[in-house]
Amino acid sequence: MPVDMPTVLLAIVVVACSMGSAVLVSGWRLPRPDGLALWGVGLLLLALGFVLFGLHGWLDMPWLLWLGNVLLSLSYALVLLALEHFHQRRCSPWMLAGPVWLVALLSWGFLHQPQWRVPAVDMVLLGQWCIVAASVFRCQTGPLERGRWLLLLGASLMGVVYLGRLWSQVMGWSQIDQLLLSQLPQVLTHFAGLAGLVFLTLGYVLMTKERADAEFRQNARLDALTGVPNRSAFLDTFQHVLAQAARGRWPVSLLMADIDKFKVINDTYGHLAGDAVLRAVAQRLQSGLRAQDTLGRYGGEEFLVLLPDTPMAGARTLAQHLRYSVEQMVVPWEGQSIAVTISVGVYGCIPDGVQDAQALIDRADQAMYAAKRAGRNRVEVADVALACA
Numbered sequence: 460m461p462v463d464m465p466t467v468l469l470a471i472v473v474v475a476c477s478m479g480s481a482v483l484v485s486g487w488r489l490p491r492p493d494g495l496a497l498w499g500v501g502l503l504l505l506a507l508g509f510v511l512f513g514l515h516g517w518l519d520m521p522w523l524l525w526l527g528n529v530l531l532s533l534s535y536a537l538v539l540l541a542l543e544h545f546h547q548r549r550c551s552p553w554m555l556a557g558p559v560w561l562v563a564l565l566s567w568g569f570l571h572q573p574q575w576r577v578p579a580v581d582m583v584l585l586g587q588w589c590i591v592a593a594s595v596f597r598c599q600t601g602p603l604e605r606g607r608w609l610l611l612l613g614a615s616l617m618g619v620v621y622l623g624r625l626w627s628q629v630m631g632w633s634q635i636d637q638l639l640l641s642q643l644p645q646v647l648t649h650f651a652g653l654a655g656l657v658f659l660t661l662g663y664v665l666m667t668k669e670r671a672d673a674e675f676r677q678n679a680r681l682d683a684l685t686g687v688p689n690r691s692a693f694l695d696t697f698q699h700v701l702a703q704a705a706r707g708r709w710p711v712s713l714l715m716a717d718i719d720k721f722k723v724i725n726d727t728y729g730h731l732a733g734d735a736v737l738r739a740v741a742q743r744l745q746s747g748l749r750a751q752d753t754l755g756r757y758g759g760e761e762f763l764v765l766l767p768d769t770p771m772a773g774a775r776t777l778a779q780h781l782r783y784s785v786e787q788m789v790v791p792w793e794g795q796s797i798a799v800t801i802s803v804g805v806y807g808c809i810p811d812g813v814q815d816a817q818a819l820i821d822r823a824d825q826a827m828y829a830a831k832r833a834g835r836n837r838v839e840v841a842d843v844a845l846a847c848a
């Protein structure tokens with residue numbers, strides 16, 4: 460089937476323009492630096508570059524070709540910049556601007572020698588796609604998500620396009636200075652490039668969506684005020700640790716810490732001061748824990764601390780330490796200092812795989828209420844008779 464080369468170029472321009480403007484609009488002034496706007500501008504520059512190539516085919520003005528090549532290289536540099544922006548990395552100016560300068564120099568220097576200009580420029584552009592592919596690989600943490608797979612596929616396709624172009628030049632299959640001639644290698648490489656652009660852009664957009672989804676999931680598991688895991692996230696971790704402890708037959712302890720007379724703090728200093736106290740207590744508790752321990756906000760002014768591989772005696776010592784640490788703290792508020800204390804209930808057991816997490820929390824809660832009844836600012840351990848129930 461004969462394919463008209465100007466139509467192929469037009470298709471590239473239309474697709475790059477529409478994708479570029481859509482991405483630019485969706486990334487415009489986003490609060491988070493996703494690099495989408497950069498990507499959109501890159502696509503628009505690419506479209507402009509192809510418009511200039513097409514015009515050169517008709518008007519035969521060499522500077523159009525030079526500018527088209529520079530714009531193409533600039534658009535690839537913007538793709539790289541967008542990726543680095545997405546990952547909040549600083550990109551070396553040499554990596555970004557170096558190839559663009561090289562393309563500008565080579566295509567100007569060999570403006571009237573297409574046998575040198577075309578392969579030289581193609582080699583630099585191929586190098587740019589290698590850098591893009593390396594950048595996609597470098598941001599891999601854990602298994603590749605679908606967005607990155609698509610990006611890699613797109614970058615590889617672009618690499619194949621330039622290799623194919625170089626190969627067809629070496630083999631003499633295409634008249635390299637005749638851009639508008641409908642030669643099979645030209646048509647094939649341009650179509651492959653178009654497909655590469657679509658894969659790349661979809662991959663990039665998907666990658667931003669995947670990151671937003673992951674952040675949303677993560678935030679949904681954190682308490683917005685204190686930044687520690689919320690009740691449902693804590694319960695998930697607790698269930699998981701209980702199952703592991705039951706398999707390994709190691710002890711698990713739980714602390715329930717409740718701020719004393721918190722209502723008085725709220726009533727005296729105001730609700731915002733109460734919030735500041737909650738944040739300060741959460742920080743204090745967190746700073747006294749090991750990496751494997753989990754602090755969670757159970758509700759209102761109640762915090763839970765999960766201590767894997769910790770017998771009740773050790774948990775009690777830690778609880779005393781945390782209680783003392785909070786007692787020593789003062790929360791500054793509008794020129795005043797708010798004193799805070801906590802009451803802590805301790806419960807521990809070697810799980811047998813049958814216990815329900817909620818039942819264990821209730822035991823720690825009962826111990827905490829015993830501490831309240833005994834006068835507050837103290838630690839109480841659950842009834843030993845119940846300790847392994």
Ligand SMILES: Nc1nc2c(ncn2[C@@H]2O[C@H](COP(=O)(O)OP(=O)(O)OP(=O)(O)O)[C@@H](O)[C@H]2O)c(=O)[nH]1
Pocket residue numbers: 684717718719720721722723725729730731732733734737758759760831835
């Ligand atoms: N500022 C603030 N207050 C909260 C928050 N969640 C719950 N509270 C308040 O915490 C207070 C808890 O009061 P109580 O249950 O009577 O407990 P308490 O005053 O600490 O008394 P004891 O626990 O017996 O020492 C209530 O006034 C709630 O409105 C919050 O996120 N921020």
